[in-house]
Amino acid sequence: MRAARFSRFGGPEVLEIVGLPDPRPGAGEIRIKVRAAGVNAGDWKKRQGLMDQVLPQTLGYEAAGIVDEMGADVSGVTVGDRVFGVSPYGAAQAELAVLSHWAPIASTLDWTRAAALPVAAETAARALDQLGVTADSTVLVNGASGSVGSAAVQLAVERGARVIGTGSPATHEALRSLGAEPVAYGEGMPERVRAIMPAGVDFALDIAGSGVLPELAGLAGEPERVITVADFQGAQQTGVRFSRGDTGRAAYALDQVARLTEAGRFSVQVGRTFPLTEVADAHRVGEAGMVRGKLVLVVD
Template sequence: MKAARFEQYGGPEVLEIVDLPDPHPGPGQVRIAVRAVGVSASDPKLRAGTLNFGAPLPSTTGAEVAGVVDELGEGVTDVAVGDRLFGISDDHAGAAEYALITYRAPIPRALGFVDAAGLPVALETATRVLDQLKVGDGTTVLLSGASGGIGSVAVQLANARGARVIGTASAANQHYLRLLGAEPVVYGDGLVERVRAVSPDGADVAVDIAGSGVLPELIELTGAADRVLTVADMEGATTHGVHFSNGFADGNAFHAMSTIGELIEAGRFWLPVERTFPLAAIADAHRWSETGRVRGRLVLVV
């Protein structure tokens, strides 16, 4: 099969399309013929070597996939060959013609492969942090970096729980945040004052999604470090006593993939795909991701 791989850490140019053996599912796994692959914010960091979970080189890439089941592993009875599924590539090898997945769910009827491929990581992360902060009816939650993939999802999920959402983003993305249901605030110097202008009491809880060094401000606005989570600033979390949330240590929330269809069908959730790229142009997708200006998601089409 054709698959994206890199043999050394570096810029997008280290990515190449190579021929690899077709994978076959083990117990509990299914194999899908991949139709689309989400490009998450962590993919370029893994490729560059700045976020390294110990994967040996050469390394494949791509965690979020959507496609059609074409082979079942031992013991799999919940899906059938031909089903449309989205989920997480077990080997972080989804940027390929075939992928093995364990965490999976049927693609909601209203979604195509491209839209579904942009969902898994953002949906899991947003659900996990909102659960950890016990965001519910009447909660005021501040999301720092609310216009990207995770932020776009978190705004809408928090709204669905009855929370008030204040979101930070660039000046260009203020209207976009309003469309999602957040009260927008421009990030940067003076953030505390701008948030207090719309919410004099600050926020009950806050999530740092962008990792832009705002943890002290979020602590000031919520009143305590234990009311703040970050998914992007591990060093800052240690410095300021804030919890760094990740699905490895905290347990994942991939169960959200099975229930998001209800919000989609009700017209209460959408995650825009800003651009698509063919698999062969994966380097261009990584370059675009690294600009830091992505609204919603980037997706590879296989």
């Protein structure tokens, strides 16, 4: 099969499409013929050598496609089904991918939007769980307009929470449509939040990693009521919790967003698509922050 890989750390130019042996699913896993795969910040962090020092490495943690092989002890899915899901091996940007968790693709979704769901939904649900967001909560989502942020807004609203979302003024209408009360980010953000919530908020979730963890802790009352998924160094300095997948994943979120999407209560924005062969260009666009919405690779 063809797959995206790098054999040295560096810029997007180190990425290449190579031929690799077809993967085989283990117990409790399935294999799909990939039709689309999501691109995330973790991909270019891996490529830069910021995650680990293993070489060579493949890329991709989420994909959508057609089931073509099943491992032992798999039920509820058959060969030929359309699914989206998570690859535990970081090798979803390829013609074939093994998934450990998956859900059916709603009839209203195309391949690209389905591939944009898994990481955003799981990350958002995990962070909301760790915070303890419930129906009587008020939660501030910093960086609410991106894929993870918008997922967090929608899932928190689904729980019955009151949500305040930070974003540029251009995103405010979209944030309102998702159920959030928008606030402009940047200088003066805490004061703008307190204009809505004078006593502050119950919890804050940092998606943007924009250096505002002390301000978020002030709004939430204490660092323990704040979680970041984007600012590891800031978390260490402030006592804010950093959420990462190896502490336990919210795999249930895939089935949840599948149902919500089918019901028209969850949406995801795809900003731009690229052929698998243009994975380097996808990295350049993503790192530059040139596109609002998810970047997705299309596999022919």
